[in-house]
Amino acid sequence: QVQLMESGGDLVQAGGSLRLSCVGSGSIFSINSMGWFRQAPGKEREFVAAISWSGRTYYLDSVKGRFTISRDNAKNTVYLQMNSLKPDDTGVYYCAAAGGRWTPSVDVRYDYWGQGTQVTVSS
Secondary structure: OEEEEEEOOOEEEOOOOEEEEEEEEEOHHHOOEEEEEEEOOOOOOEEEEEEOOOOOEEEOHHHOOOEEEEEEHHHOEEEEEEOOOOHHHOEEEEEEEEOOOOOOOOHHHOOEEOOOEEEEEEO
């Protein structure tokens, strides 16, 4: 089993920045790829960004150029740096981990999920 714990969510004004962190524990050796998803009130969960074991990254079109995903394998941590935040970025952000074959943007391809951290962007 793998446990994921997110942190870094907050209330921020539009144009501001936040950095989310996700620390993994447990059977980390089984993890290949990591991702971030978000869910706004009344909306379905959507893919935000993902990173493979080798460091290849993938992004939702609307966050390209503003968000950066990175990972520190030695610390079992994945980060999401979010700049130029917009009110549409508001939501609960979830960290996810995949152990096997994986499609970056498809949530059912992930095996483990964190509890989420709230990001609120005010206009």
